[in-house]
Structure formats: structure tokens, C-alpha cells
Amino acid sequence: MQQSISREALLNAIRVRLAESPVVALLGARQVGKTTLAEQMAAAWVGQTVVFDLEKTGPLEALRAAPERLLSDREGLVIIDEVQRMPELFEVLRPICDSRQRKAVFLLLGSASWELVKGVSETLAGRIQFVDVAGFSLSEVGGGELSRLWLRGGFPRAFLAEGTGAWERWMESFTRTFLERDIPGIGSRVAPAALGRFWRMLGHFHGQTWNAAELARSLDVSVSAVNHYRDLLAGTFMVRVLPPWFENLGKRLVKSPKVYLRDSGILHHLSGISAMLELQLHPRYGASWEGFALEQVLMAHGGREAYCYGTQRGAELDLLLLRRGRRWGFEFKCSDAPKTTKSMQVALDDLKLEHLWVVYPGTLRYPLTEKITALPLLEIPGLELQTP
Numbered sequence: 612m613q614q615s616i617s618r619e620a621l622l623n624a625i626r627v628r629l630a631e632s633p634v635v636a637l638l639g640a641r642q643v644g645k646t647t648l649a650e651q652m653a654a655a656w657v658g659q660t661v662v663f664d665l666e667k668t669g670p671l672e673a674l675r676a677a678p679e680r681l682l683s684d685r686e687g688l689v690i691i692d693e694v695q696r697m698p699e700l701f702e703v704l705r706p707i708c709d710s711r712q713r714k715a716v717f718l719l720l721g722s723a724s725w726e727l728v729k730g731v732s733e734t735l736a737g738r739i740q741f742v743d744v745a746g747f748s749l750s751e752v753g754g755g756e757l758s759r760l761w762l763r764g765g766f767p768r769a770f771l772a773e774g775t776g777a778w779e780r781w782m783e784s785f786t787r788t789f790l791e792r793d794i795p796g797i798g799s800r801v802a803p804a805a806l807g808r809f810w811r812m813l814g815h816f817h818g819q820t821w822n823a824a825e826l827a828r829s830l831d832v833s834v835s836a837v838n839h840y841r842d843l844l845a846g847t848f849m850v851r852v853l854p855p856w857f858e859n860l861g862k863r864l865v866k867s868p869k870v871y872l873r874d875s876g877i878l879h880h881l882s883g884i885s886a887m888l889e890l891q892l893h894p895r896y897g898a899s900w901e902g903f904a905l906e907q908v909l910m911a912h913g914g915r916e917a918y919c920y921g922t923q924r925g926a927e928l929d930l931l932l933l934r935r936g937r938r939w940g941f942e943f944k945c946s947d948a949p950k951t952t953k954s955m956q957v958a959l960d961d962l963k964l965e966h967l968w969v970v971y972p973g974t975l976r977y978p979l980t981e982k983i984t985a986l987p988l989l990e991i992p993g994l995e996l997q998t999p
Contacts, residue, residue: 639744659687750992764876856918865921900945
């Protein structure tokens, strides 16, 4: 197994945005590879580079003491890692970005989205572009590694671990550090043990419609507490909250989001699964595939304007993407030969979809109806959202 994976598409996205904007922010979970991407950008940069890692006491205290002096006269590429630890920097960067004497561009790395975006929205609007950094995608690791990526997840060190034991130890260390250091590091006072119980419990509700009351009863806490826990995990890129799509269709629609653990490896670790055979025998096998395949679609085609859909009578669509005024549907089936269902036809008609793809683990693409196609997950990276 190779010990490094090329992420040239992400590097190109960063290069393009640095050429267009004074500030570029890389947003993604801890340990997902943002620092490595920044190091690669720095190594290839023609000119001066400087890095401020705000997890280290020295750079953090220096910037707190004299941020304008340290940043205003810089030249070249300035990288600020874990920028959410010092949101007041956004106020400092605004006049620097607007200055005609500016000679630097800034690459910000953040692993807590709500703090970063809040600060940016108030200070750097129009001056910043974003690059979302997820774990390894299927297009990066190659189709031959589909099972490994699904089982282990996309965190680089988890995917590249030498064996199952090394993967388990890395996952245990990551989840513990995340709860005991990273969450308190963003100012949260939630007890690590309480958030850890919620995180594990959420694995049992992976891919289901959000029901705060049921989770609150299971954990013996308040509804407001579980909503806060969910928002913490969503804000640190551990959980995806997929909003519902609803409009006046003359039907009673489900207006609650669906919730997924974003990384399949985290889901499996929290569920006590460490081998593919264990996964295949697990009652959440189908839900695991749904979450994994959904993330691959969103990595390939972007997470904006992405929704779930459901009616009170049981018709559902796993994923609805709106692109250029058109609607595209996706269902995720862990089956060797998926078939159409009444629910698919209802969603196709209700939403007036251009096309609906049933994404499955096989290798053969074939039509199910004129507007429904069985599509191997391997083909998702190259899928063009146009009528086949």
C-alpha cells in the first residue's frame, strides 16, 4: 500500500483561489490533511513563506501581542493554522487585505466552521474564498481501494495504517483527543464523556431523520442538550446535517433533517466494526453504505444545495442536488442488482427530477427506466449532471 496519496485537484483549487483573492480558507476536520496541503503549497511557492501554527504557544502569544506588526508588512504566502483559536485575527486582516501596499496572500486553516465563518462574514466578505477539505475520496485513492476506503474512512492516517490494529489505535487516539482537547479548545464546556456518549449513540441513528426527543430520552438529557451536541459535531465536521427539501406540493412532507457521521471509518470504529465481514453482518450495513456513498457524491459534485426529501406517507429520496436550475436525485442501495421502487417513482414525479441514479457497489451501469439508472459508485467522480 502506498504511503502517500496525491491530492492535485485540491492543490489546484487552492492555487486558483490564491491568485484571485487575498485570503483563502481551507475548512475541514482535524487530521484530514489541511496542514499537509499547506506545506505542499509552501514548498512550491515562489517567494517568501511563513507559518503561524496557533496550536503552539509561541506563535499564538506573538500574534495576540502584536498582530498588525507581524502581519501587515509580510510578503509572499502567510499560512495561519487553526485560525479558529484566534477569531479576532479577522478584524486585523481586513485593513491589510484592503491596503494597496499589501504584498502577501493569506492561507487560513480552520477545523471549526461556525466560528470561522462567523468571523469571516463580519470582516472578510468579498476578500476571501473557501476550499472544503474532506478525507480521501474515491477518485484520489482509486476504484481498487473502494472497500478499504469504505471500511477505514478517509482520514489519511487511518486509511494508510499498516494494519487493522494500527487503524484501531489511531481511531481510538483521534476520538479521545478530539473529545478531550479539540472540543474544549474551541471554548466548549460540554463534558467529554457526555459528548462521547452522544457521538456513539448517533452512530445508531446514522442516516435517519433527526429526532431530538428520542435521543434525549435515550441519553437522559434535555432536547436542547442533544441539539447543542449535534451542532458541536456538525461545526467540527464530524457530522453532516442534511436539510430537508420542501415546497407546496399538496403533500405532508418531512421537515426534519437527516443526520450522518461524515466519515465511515469513525462510524465503524464507534460501532465496534473493524473488518468487512463484520460490516456485512451488521444491521447498519445499508445505512453505512448510504452515508459513505452520499459523502462521495458530495465530494465529487459539491455540498451546496444538497437536500433529503420525504413525505409523511413514506416516499423518500436520499439526496436531491440542485444544479443550474435542474434537479437530480440519488438513491443509495447496497445491493448487487438494485431495482426500482414505488418510492423512487413518487420522488421522480413529485420533484420533477431530470434523472435519478441508484448508486450501488457493483461495476455495471444499466437503465432501470427511462429516467432511473443503476450507477456504480466508481463512476460518481466522472458523472456529468446532465440527462444521460
